[in-house]
Every structure is written in C-alpha cells, then in structure tokens.
Amino acid sequence: MYEGPVQDLIDELGRLPGVGPKSAQRIAFHLLAAEPADIARLQDALQRVKEGVVFCEVCGNVSEETQCRICRDARRDSTVVCVVEEPKDVVAVERTREFKGRYHVLGGALDPLSGVGPDQLRIRQLLARLGAADGGAEISEIIIATDPNTEGEATATYLVRMLRDFPGLTVTRLASGLPMGGDLEFADELTLGRALSGRRAM
C-alpha cells in the first residue's frame, strides 16, 4: 500500500503478536512523527534483548544479574517453591502478594507435538535444587502452578510423578474452580466440574 521504508516498518510491526494491519499502520505513522531519540530508545531496547537476556541461574526467571531479585532476597521463604511455566507467570503470582516463597521457571510446558519434552524444560534443575538439601533451607513444599490447560496439566502430572519419591516433600497444585467475579451460568462445564469436585467445607 505504501512505498519504501514506511511499508517495511508496517510489515515488520504486523508480524508482532496482537498487532493487526491497522495497529501496525498506526504505530508506523506514530514513529514517523516521533523524535529520533524515541525511536533510538526502542532500537536500543531491542538490541539489548537481541544480545541475550540473562536468566537467573537458580530459578530461570529473567534477571539482570546471575541471580534474580527474588532468589537474592534473604527474606523469602526458601522452603516453598512455586513452579511456573514462564517468567510472566512469576509476575502474575507476585501480583497477588500472597506468596512469599521462591520460584522455579520451567521455560514452557510439555507439548510433545511441538517437540517440547522433559529435557527441553528446566526439570533437571528443579530436581537438582531438591537434591541440594545442604542442611540450610530444605524445600518442604512444591506448588505446581502450571497453566490449567492440556499442556500445563500434563506437565503437572509429570512433575508429581517425578517428585513423589522425595521424602518429606509436599507437592500441591493451584486450585481450579470458578473465577472470582464470574458467573456460574457462564462457566464452562470443565471449570464447573472442577469447582464441584474441589468443593470445600465452610
């Protein structure tokens, strides 16, 4: 539709997830009118991500140093580890302000059809953390917080099988059920079924 650099930029922006042709055009014309310094900051941020983001050597979260902020924080409870799929899940759990333990980021979920087996995830590193019970803070609980979808459930099942032989270790899973603020009549049958089977005495 356009000529030259503008169309190239629209094409590249349109390849990003969630950016349709209209948004790409809007962003391109915004950048066309932007200060060169604003574009340079975006380029710079891209460059640093391209050069490689550091992952925490302990939990696998994105990090600025060899260990992430949470793993360095001595006030966090080292006996509880919450296992999540992606760094953004760490942010989601942190936002609840309910969890004061540590994390372990798997880097995805089991998905054999896409070629993601146990070796592609950071499961070995999780077992190593459990094995390194060097007297200090022994891990007493693993909370499996993978997504409540097919891949996440398969990963949870796999992890439970790997972890049940560790003595003195409790393995838990996030509760499934009706979302807060939701409407019973609009809940899908799977969610409502989970809510029923997971009902609690009150």
Add this chain to the structure above:
Amino acid sequence: MYEGPVQDLIDELGRLPGVGPKSAQRIAFHLLAAEPADIARLQDALQRVKEGVVFCEVCGNVSEETQCRICRDARRDSTVVCVVEEPKDVVAVERTREFKGRYHVLGGALDPLSGVGPDQLRIRQLLARLGAADGGAEISEIIIATDPNTEGEATATYLVRMLRDFPGLTVTRLASGLPMGGDLEFADELTLGRALSGRRAM
C-alpha cells in the same frame, strides 16, 4: 515488574499507540524467543524510518523516490486532485478503486489549539499546483476529503475560501451521511442531520 532489558523493552513498547501493558509484555516475550534476524529486520525498518522518509515533492505522500508512484503514473487524471490530511487517507481512498485522479496530502488539519495553522499544512504547495497551469493538464476539480470532524471541517472551510477565486475550478467535498451497512436508529444526530440535509432525488 521484570528486571533489566526485558522491562525496558516492555516500557518502550508500551509507549506505542494502542499497545497496552499486556500487549507490550506479550510482544516482548515474543521477541525474547524470536530469531535475532527477525529482531534485526525490525531494527532495520526503524532505522530507515528514523533516517527520514522521503515525501513526494508534488503531493506530499510518503514515497520511495522524489515523486510518488501515483504522481509518476501518466494514466492518472491530472485534472482532478483529492485533498487529504494524511498519507493513510490516500490509502483509504485508493482502496475504493473509485478515484483515478491525483492527490494532495496536507500533513494534518487546522487545529489552532495545537499550534497547527495554515502555514504548518501543505496549503501553499496546493495553491502552487493550481497556479502552475502551464498549458498541460489544468486542474478543474479539487475534492476536499479531510476528516468529517471539527478540525477537518475547519480545514475544508478554509480551503474553500482560498480556492473559490480560481477561475474554472470546481471545489467539492466528500458526502456526509449514514455509513453503508449502518443502522438508522443508531446514527448520531449530527450524522443523521447531515444525511437529511444532503438527501438526493432518486
């Protein structure tokens, strides 16, 4: 929320129009997993836009050469010029396949509160195009296709006043009325009022 380069990228992406915090996070993690070559292509596209996009010396549209594709096309009717605010409006009119004339891109609309007066728009260049009646193809009609909002209407009114003294020149304005596929009961009173006053014999 995140540390280091990832958060910087999320912040920069979040500054783009129509990209909220959730989209910015999604795009950032997409780029984190992308091939360096994909990021390099986006950086390159940004670089070329930053270095300056060429505008057609005749109509002001974005262009790859000194004159844009439409201005170079000898088959287009040089006697009719459609005046639009932005390059994206050229694309919108082209998409109708109804118009075979030339364009003139103003580069915005009159908006005194934002400091956009007649001198900030390419109005002088439009008058020059009309004045350069060098025997060849004299412009016989100017179609004013500015947006049907306050600024666009003000610009249209201003242009009509500037253009009415040119001998033999017809100045027209895009019709206002009900959008096709629309619903009369949901039309706002201004649109319905325009549709009424602009009613046509059939």
